[in-house]
Amino acid sequence: MLNFLLDLFKPKPAAAPPITAETSANFDGAEVGPFLTRLAENPRFALPRDFAAAITDALPELALDETRRWRVDGDFDGQAMQLEIEVFMDDFDAPDLFFFSSSQVVAEIEEEMKHLDASDED
Numbered sequence: 001m002l003n004f005l006l007d008l009f010k011p012k013p014a015a016a017p018p019i020t021a022e023t024s025a026n027f028d029g030a031e032v033g034p035f036l037t038r039l040a041e042n043p044r045f046a047l048p049r050d051f052a053a054a055i056t057d058a059l060p061e062l063a064l065d066e067t068r069r070w071r072v073d074g075d076f077d078g079q080a081m082q083l084e085i086e087v088f089m090d091d092f093d094a095p096d097l098f099f100f101s102s103s104q105v106v107a108e109i110e111e112e113m114k115h116l117d118a119s120d121e122d
Helices: 002-008 029-041 051-061 103-120
Strands: 022-024 068-074 079-093 093-103
Touching: 002 079, 002 103, 029 051, 029 093, 029 103, 068 093, 068 103, 093 103
Parallel strands: none
Antiparallel strands: 022 093, 068 079, 079 093
């Protein structure tokens, strides 16, 4: 009975906002790992430590025109968030990455993508 009462008053984990937005980009295969690592190091995100490696390690296994999708649970600005990342192997070693999440998360990912574009101009 005591456990029931304690469970009744336990704080419920915050639910992640619904997925309402999407952004995408085409990457060279060698750019995927550094981009995902930079995303994980962004102070606005708290993402699982191994998510970038899990996706990067799976890229060589994807055949041309194959798609794979990952669900990543983490935090954004201290609030629960859900991020889905879909990889479509559009061309040899040139995957398209699609990011699905709330509009705030997608906007921050797009900001990170601007840095990717800037590094191409160097």
